[in-house]
Amino acid sequence: MSLLAIGTLGYDDVETIHTQRKALLGGSATHFAVAAAPYSPVRLVSVVGQDWRAEDSALLTERGVDMTGVEHAAGKTFRWGGRYEANWNKRHTTFTELNVLETFQPKLPESFRDSRFVFLANAHPAVQMAGLAQVSSPRFVMVDTMNLWIDIARADLDALLKKVDGVILNDEEATQLTGEPNLIHAARAVLDLGPRYVILKKGEHGAFIMGQDVHFSLPAYPVTEVIDPTGAGDSFAGGFMGHLARAGEASASNLRRAMLHGTVTASFCVEGFSVEGLTGRGLDDYQARYDELRQIVSI
């Protein structure tokens, strides 16, 4: 079933303790779409600048991403730089250049408006709301956010959380949003804000989903060599939403399975820079690792 993503396309400079890479294909929508596309073709709404590389559009198109909704604007593409410490737990943002993203307002092509599964990648919640408003009858809407919007756009975020089915947060964001240091209390408090489901990501320690008909917790896939964690969260969302769109409905059992699929796509993501850990992988690779993970967590 149709899967829409509204988010960022950009170029990343990434520095790990081993190496440095510049102008890597990045952005929330990139990681989401590359992760999700093998499950279900992705309709992408975003904006790029004049420095956007045609080869990156080609990569996404070949993966099964419909780029009709990507606006080409005057100016430069969004750019971000990050540096990781040895154990990956600490990431330092070295720079953020919004560029064409600064004035971006999502405009859905007519052909995208009937999308049923929708991912609103991290953006100002008013922008996310404006994008969502153009979808005629969404079946399952997932939203991502970040500490900045919790700080400076809380009212817009609160309004949005009442309109979505699920929200995906990391542990720090959940605590910041609710004031609850205990993640179970935090998850319950997030549900009180409106969404039917909350996914709480704990990085290398896994993730859990909580909602009225589901409480499911999962360790991370045991990756033995992390190359670059950038995009792991959006890749998780891609696997999660990709599976739901493919399954066609967000039943409790599909949500549990979607958590495994998200864990699988995130694990591929961190095994390479940019989307390099994902692009060589198709549905068979996803399924093989899903089966392996399922074995590891089955009693």
Place this chain on the structure above:
Amino acid sequence: MSLLAIGTLGYDDVETIHTQRKALLGGSATHFAVAAAPYSPVRLVSVVGQDWRAEDSALLTERGVDMTGVEHAAGKTFRWGGRYEANWNKRHTTFTELNVLETFQPKLPESFRDSRFVFLANAHPAVQMAGLAQVSSPRFVMVDTMNLWIDIARADLDALLKKVDGVILNDEEATQLTGEPNLIHAARAVLDLGPRYVILKKGEHGAFIMGQDVHFSLPAYPVTEVIDPTGAGDSFAGGFMGHLARAGEASASNLRRAMLHGTVTASFCVEGFSVEGLTGRGLDDYQARYDELRQIVSI
């Protein structure tokens, strides 16, 4: 089936951000035995001093712990003090008084020598080895250790690891023992040292077991109010070994279930000071939380 524990009985001073408690019943063997006894009666080998309280022997005996192997020596009982930071992740040892433990050599009563399931709680590996040598035909031996012994008694520890079935380590100990920061690599390197199974504990982030016929990973039980984490690791070992002793054999499926039972007993442990979170709980409570945890991790 018979379950033997060789370890420490002691008194703990514990300080959390909320409160301070002094001379609490503690020690590795205490937590292990109180956690395990509802599954299977525990035979305990340890030493106490002249300040040992009769009421603490009574508590253990009532729980189903055979205290025949507890030596009463001249001098004071082992004492330990610890202080926790707000998020529980950091523990500071404020003092350690070995007292009667300093010269302790385990002496198994004749009636304990036929024990089939054996837990060697944290001690000098030569002392652990001396205890194990008195067991005639153990079926499954689990050993715990700590950073100190990895540092100063590595040869004794290496010799012991070749004699046991399983070793239980936290993430830092596993990395220290093997030089591997990645926990999957570390676990494999531990197996190369001799034991058939390694359990790697990650505190609030769960645990996994790895061995030739099993690789199983489990998140922690979602405890909403931690009171005192002291003894959580030994309580985990108690639930784990208690289940195995009750089941009678360490099959791959029993090992997986044992991981859940260990998670359950550890979760009860942290909900109270000393063994207060466990003593009010029987097999029905254990089973109810096991069922709940199983539900949370089932796909």
